[in-house]
Amino acid sequence: MSAEIWSIVLLSLKVSAFALIWAVPIAFGLAYLLARKQFWGKQLLSAVIMLPLVMPPVVTGLVLLYVFGPLGPVGLVLAPLGVSFAFNAAGASLAAGLVALPLIVRPIRLSLEAVDPNLDEALAVAGRSRLQRFSMLYLPMALPGVVAGGILGFAKAMGEFGATITFVANIPGETQTFSLAIHSALQKFDGGETVLLLSIVSILISVIAVLGSEYLLNWLQKRMLGEQVVRHA
Template identity: 70%
Template sequence: MAEFLTIVGLSLKVALFALIWALPLGFVLGYVLATKRFFGRRLLSVVVMMPLVMPPVVTGLVLLYAFGPNGAVGQLLAPLGISFAFNAAGAALAAGLVALPLIVRPIRLSFEHVPKDLDEALAVAGLTPWQRFITLYAPSALPGVVAGGVLGFAKALGEFGATITFVANIPGETQTLSLAIHSALQAFDQGQLVLWLCLVSIGISGLAIWGSEFLLSWLERRLTGRRAVRHV
């Protein structure tokens, strides 16, 4: 039971911290890609979406070469006492990076559906870009933020390939639900543990999606008085 609770607690912690850094970054990227036109925009979009289509092992290797003890970024952070290799922080980094495309996409779509004529009307009325962002863009993006957050959390919770490549499968340190299920499947006497871990994974994912549906409906009623269009 102690091992089971450790695995579940670590998995939730990793997914939460992955969301803490990936969701704000995804919000900024979604806004920039949806509303700005600049040289390299398509290249930025490709880079952001690549973790979604690349093999997760490749993503893990990229992180290892960049943030590992011998990596360029890892060597810069080492004197500051910051390390991402083979620890929970690295697991959150890997999970957040793989989840980032799923966070950016719905947020970007929400920004892209903001009426341009309404933005122009507010500009003519004298509102500054920051005021237009607060009054128009930010409320319109809330459903996308909720959808992206839920998708990102679910993806981070179930991440396997990038995590095991970058931070290995260390019990109590980096062994999340997916890694624990993989390890338990290699043993002949861990069938019950596999079952419970699978049930918890299904339960957490279902609860997260149900919560997002409820929150989307509440936001839609508050913003427009109409029932929400489902994003997840």
């Protein structure tokens, strides 16, 4: 493959990875809040989290541009600190992570909702603190959801197009990920080979990610079942 193709591949992986780095912890916190807490506006918060999944991606990109752009409220605050999300890879990661966030929150929330409240109560009676109960009970139980959500989020981030091109444009070497590069190549008369190569590479990466997630989920399941057997014994 040419240096240009390698550059697009590495940039796509970088953008998707950084999207997960910030999105997964936030998704975990939101999922825990929705799964284990009762508060006013819970349904509204759940609906807002799902918005990037149902809104047109271009609208999501416009919202990011108006909020995090050079003239946006957050952009103006961050500018004196030398932080900018407009037209760079950081902005691409922000857009990709935001669009992927609902897909990460959902499986983690389902995992946390499956935790038996009686187990939490038993640990509390045994004198375990809230932090200890979280690390001993909720965190291990949420791991399958985190893995599933992370893979879904990674796949969504890799294929993100509308929000990214609206917020950070299509800049080669800076924001041009798989989808944007394929779109650009389709506009060229001689871009067929590039489209084919990028499509094959993106499919291979997706297959490797899915197979890796299946292996990790099976490993986690066997380990958790093994620990349960040891406890019962």
